[in-house]
Amino acid sequence: MLRYLRLYFYFVQFAFARLVSFRLDFVTRVVMDTCFYAANFGIFKVIFLHSDELGGWNEAQVMVFMSVYFVVDAINMIFISSGMWNFPKIVNKGELDYYLLRPVSTLFFLTFREINLASVLNLMMALGILVWAVLRLPNHLGVYHHESSVGFLVLGILLGSFFLWAFQVLVTLPVFWTHSVEGLRGLFYNALILSERPDGIFTGWTRKTLSTVLPYSLIASFPARLFLDRDWQGSLIHLLVMMVLFSVILRIGWQKGLRAYSSASS
Amino acid sequence: MIQIWWGFRVVLTELAVVMSYRTDFWLNFLGRGGSMFLASYFVWEAVYQSRGVTTINGYSFSMMVFYSALAPMINRVSIGSEFVGIQLDIFSGSLNRYLVFPVPYGLVKYLGFLAQGILAMGQCLMVWLVIKWLAGSEIAELAHGDRFLWALVAAFAGNILYFFLAGILEMVSFWHDQVWNLIVMLRFLIYFSSGLAIPLEFYPPWAADLLLKSPFPFLAGIPMQIALGDPKGWLSMELIAVYLGWFIALLAVFLLVWNCGKKQYSGVGQ
Numbered sequence: 001m002l003r004y005l006r007l008y009f010y011f012v013q014f015a016f017a018r019l020v021s022f023r024l025d026f027v028t029r030v031v032m033d034t035c036f037y038a039a040n041f042g043i044f045k046v047i048f049l050h051s052d053e054l055g056g057w058n059e060a061q062v063m064v065f066m067s068v069y070f071v072v073d074a075i076n077m078i079f080i081s082s083g084m085w086n087f088p089k090i091v092n093k094g095e096l097d098y099y100l101l102r103p104v105s106t107l108f109f110l111t112f113r114e115i116n117l118a119s120v121l122n123l124m125m126a127l128g129i130l131v132w133a134v135l136r137l138p139n140h141l142g143v144y145h146h147e148s149s150v151g152f153l154v155l156g157i158l159l160g161s162f163f164l165w166a167f168q169v170l171v172t173l174p175v176f177w178t179h180s181v182e183g184l185r186g187l188f189y190n191a192l193i194l195s196e197r198p199d200g201i202f203t204g205w206t207r208k209t210l211s212t213v214l215p216y217s218l219i220a221s222f223p224a225r226l227f228l229d230r231d232w233q234g235s236l237i238h239l240l241v242m243m244v245l246f247s248v249i250l251r252i253g254w255q256k257g258l259r260a261y262s263s264a265s266s
Numbered sequence: 267m268i269q270i271w272w273g274f275r276v277v278l279t280e281l282a283v284v285m286s287y288r289t290d291f292w293l294n295f296l297g298r299g300g301s302m303f304l305a306s307y308f309v310w311e312a313v314y315q316s317r318g319v320t321t322i323n324g325y326s327f328s329m330m331v332f333y334s335a336l337a338p339m340i341n342r343v344s345i346g347s348e349f350v351g352i353q354l355d356i357f358s359g360s361l362n363r364y365l366v367f368p369v370p371y372g373l374v375k376y377l378g379f380l381a382q383g384i385l386a387m388g389q390c391l392m393v394w395l396v397i398k399w400l401a402g403s404e405i406a407e408l409a410h411g412d413r414f415l416w417a418l419v420a421a422f423a424g425n426i427l428y429f430f431l432a433g434i435l436e437m438v439s440f441w442h443d444q445v446w447n448l449i450v451m452l453r454f455l456i457y458f459s460s461g462l463a464i465p466l467e468f469y470p471p472w473a474a475d476l477l478l479k480s481p482f483p484f485l486a487g488i489p490m491q492i493a494l495g496d497p498k499g500w501l502s503m504e505l506i507a508v509y510l511g512w513f514i515a516l517l518a519v520f521l522l523v524w525n526c527g528k529k530q531y532s533g534v535g536q
Contacts, residue, residue, distance in 0.1 A: 024442050046469055050322050182287070187296060193302060194304060194305055201309055
């Protein structure tokens with residue numbers, strides 16, 4: 001564990017050196033994510049001009065849900081997205097050999113190596129929006145539903161981050177067999193709009209699919225439910241069961257992928 | 267005549283490039299069109315059910331379903347794959363060949379970009395036909411061939427404005443390496459301001475009036491108004507004047523940035 005922490009400290013050092021080299025990139029990323037937050041808030045503001053509730057949540061609750069999504073997205077942007085972006089390239093170029101030789105988990109090294117410190121400010125913004133949204137709730141904090149609401153909100157954000165990461169890895173794994181996953185990843189990223197909507201609006205098989213096979217609702221809706229719903233226990237059990245299932249699927253998929261991997265130097 | 271043939275060849279080449287990645291092309295279509303439709307459909311279903319009404323701001327639920335299905339496709343005709351390719355030429359140094367060959371660079375890039383719009387038009391037509399033939403009768407009744415054709419004309423008019431907008435942002439590459447952020451920023455602006463996610467009639471009147479003075483509604487909202495029969499009479503001389511104003515302004519900025527950027531360019535290779 002200590003070895004992994006030390007390694008991660010070096011990753012952060014490299015990331016800081018990169019941040020200093022690309023200062024304008026830092027500014028544009030901050031502005032880009034601000035536009036993302038503004039656009040999403042704007043859309044929900046317009047929707048709530050015409051309705052008092054959406055999928056069982058009022059405007060204040062939807063704002064908490066959106067903020068949870070922003071925080072999960074910012075965490076992903078800092079710790080995972082850059083590494084995941086380069087994942088197919090590393091496999092296709094045969095550079096995975098160098099990762100396999102290292103005495104640490106290859107998946108850990110591959111997905112967490114490239115830290116994007118430029119998004120730290122976005123995480124701070126997202127957390128600020130989350131605090132603002134929580135304070136706008138009629139009876140906020142512990143009084144609202146149960147004593148450990150805030151703790152469950154943090155747990156929900158961590159679980160949401162796990163599902164986003166696991167889903168990203170799963171849609172990238174076919175690269176071991178197909179060599180190009182651009183279309184599949186495009187499909188995945190385009191469909192992320194489904195996790196930007198409260199799961200309560202979905203009905204029938206769409207709702208079931210989005211909370212199981214394609215876990216878009218597990219990225220922000222279910223985590224927000226841990227904090228917002230009176231019957232939060234069911235959501236927590238669902239999230240934990242799905243986490244175990246996805247961990248197993250991920251492990252099997254990763255091992256099968258490694259078995260299929262071949263490069264000039266392997 | 268030779269000029270037309272040359273332009274036609276550029277479009278054909280770009281079509282061949284895009285279609286050589288057919289799986290990616292169709293997955294992209296499914297991802298963008300399908301997920302945006304699902305997200306929008308369920309939001310409006312929830313809104314109409316919670317309000318217990320059949321019409322909001324002149325839109326019945328059927329009109330909303332029609333809008334949700336067609337708007338992402340119409341928007342695709344206007345914005346293609348979002349990137350116009352100038353950034354890549356500058357970054358990789360392949361701009362050199364365009365500077366050496368006697369071809370107008372902006373026109374070549376636009377024709378390549380237009381090809382993406384033409385392919386998107388094919389996908390848009392498929393969605394329209396599905397609506398026409400498969401959807402419930404009330405939704406299918408909204409699918410008028412003549413309105414749809416005029417909506418496509420408006421979307422292609424938007425295609426030119428988007429080319430200038432994205433081209434100007436991509437030319438920032440002359441000074442700065444990473445410009446993809448700027449295009450993503452533009453995507454978020456378009457998502458909120460164009461009427462892609464929500465018809466502009468649903469915005470507060472002051473906001474809708476303000477947005478109608480911007481170039482963004484030409485990328486989704488206005489073509490969709492036309493496809494729905496222009497219920498508010500927004501396709502007016504005033505709008506045409508706004509379009510022409512933006513066309514001239516963006517063209518001028520495009521040429522200015524190009525002329526300034528060219529002097530900064532120091533590409534190697536290719």
